[in-house]
Amino acid sequence: MPELPEVENVRTSLRRKIVGQKITHVSVHRPDIIRGPSKPRNMLSGCQIKEVGRYGKQLAIYTENNGSYEPCICIHLGMTGSLRYEPTSGQSGTQLNHIHVTWRFSDGGTFFFRDPRRFGGIWTFPTPRQLRDTRWQHLGPDAVTITAMQLTKSLRNRSRNIKSALLDQGIVAGLGNIYVDEILFQCKIHPLTPVKMLCCKQISSLVRRIHRLLHNAIKAGGSTFKDYQNANGNHGRFQSQFQVYGRSNQRCKQCETTLQTVTVAGRTSVFCQCCQVLYK
DNA sequence: AATGTGACCTGGCTGC
DNA sequence: TGCAGCCAGGTCACAT
Numbered sequence: 001m002p003e004l005p006e007v008e009n010v011r012t013s014l015r016r017k018i019v020g021q022k023i024t025h026v027s028v029h030r031p032d033i034i035r036g037p038s039k040p041r042n043m044l045s046g047c048q049i050k051e052v053g054r055y056g057k058q059l060a061i062y063t064e065n066n067g068s069y070e071p072c073i074c075i076h077l078g079m080t081g082s083l084r085y086e087p088t089s090g091q092s093g094t095q096l097n098h099i100h101v102t103w104r105f106s107d108g109g110t111f112f113f114r115d116p117r118r119f120g121g122i123w124t125f126p127t128p129r130q131l132r133d134t135r136w137q138h139l140g141p142d143a144v145t146i147t148a149m150q151l152t153k154s155l156r157n158r159s160r161n162i163k164s165a166l167l168d169q170g171i172v173a174g175l176g177n178i179y180v181d182e183i184l185f186q187c188k189i190h191p192l193t194p195v196k197m198l199c200c201k202q203i204s205s206l207v208r209r210i211h212r213l214l215h216n217a218i219k220a221g222g223s224t225f226k227d228y229q230n231a232n233g234n235h236g237r238f239q240s241q242f243q244v245y246g247r248s249n250q251r252c253k254q255c256e257t258t259l260q261t262v263t264v265a266g267r268t269s270v271f272c273q274c275c276q277v278l279y280k
Numbered sequence: 281a282a283t284g285t286g287a288c289c290t291g292g293c294t295g296c
Numbered sequence: 297t298g299c300a301g302c303c304a305g306g307t308c309a310c311a312t
Contacts (some may be wrong), residue, residue: 002306003306057306076306077306078289078306078307079289079304079306080289080290080291098290116289116290117288117289117290117291117304118288118289119289119290119307120306121307158283159282160282160284164284167306169306169307176305176306177304177305265283265284265285266285266286266305267304267305267306268304268305
């Protein structure tokens with residue numbers, strides 16, 4: 001389940017492998033994984049990789065020609081998507097099923113997009129600016145850099161609860177069910193608390209916790225539950241630090257109360273009814 | 281306009 | 297052992 005820390009680890013592991021390389025051949029095994037209105041311009045075939053970027057949970061692969069930016073692709077990993085780099089054209093450590101796109105590089109290396117559940121996808125754009133001005137335009141500030149002032153402004157006069165607000169990528173980009181549950185537990189806020197009940201001090205604290213948690217999760221290589229691996233095939237280690245996510249009906253690590261679940265915005269939320277206050 | 285809900289998709293788990 | 301049914305959740309279309 002890749003959220004921001006996992007996507008950031010994919011980005012950093014991938015950029016070391018592919019920046020500067022030229023794509024010699026692309027195979028699209030499953031065309032419906034290519035989304036969006038514009039059909040791919042050869043999925044970067046013949047292009048040289050300039051940089052690997054990220055915004056929220058989305059990755060971007062930028063290419064260049066004589067120093068200027070050329071076509072780019074945006075990759076969303078969805079729930080089970082993964083990107084894997086193999087130094088040779090073989091697929092030694094990569095599962096062969098559910099590979100939808102394969103890129104081959106000038107050095108003989110291969111790069112795969114695999115996504116069993118196909119919630120992910122790839123979007124192509126003629127320039128990075130097109131990507132920013134269309135697909136990324138509606139996203140809120142990236143969760144790593146969002147400020148208390150930006151979040152306060154986004155939450156002003158809203159009637160929804162804090163859990164669904166933090167899951168909304170238009171308010172803050174990069175958080176998903178796992179990290180939102182962990183952040184709300186750390187802040188001692190019940191997931192159903194209406195955002196209008198939170199004061200400026202609480203929102204500032206929320207933002208500090210978001211930054212700290214994401215920083216620690218990125219440092220730990222992200223979290224692995226079932227599927228996630230970075231581009232080298234390594235698993236994350238942050239899941240061992242979870243306080244609530246995946247611990248329904250177990251004891252709260254702070255107060256020993258049995259953790260409960262509630263469905264918010266169609267997602268299972270685990271929380272401690274003793275530690276987390278429902279402001280009304 | 282803002283918010284809520286269900287569909288998409290498939291691997292893994294549980295219960296019979 | 298094999299099968300059916302349920303659950304997981306990011307995003308989007310549609311309903312309220």
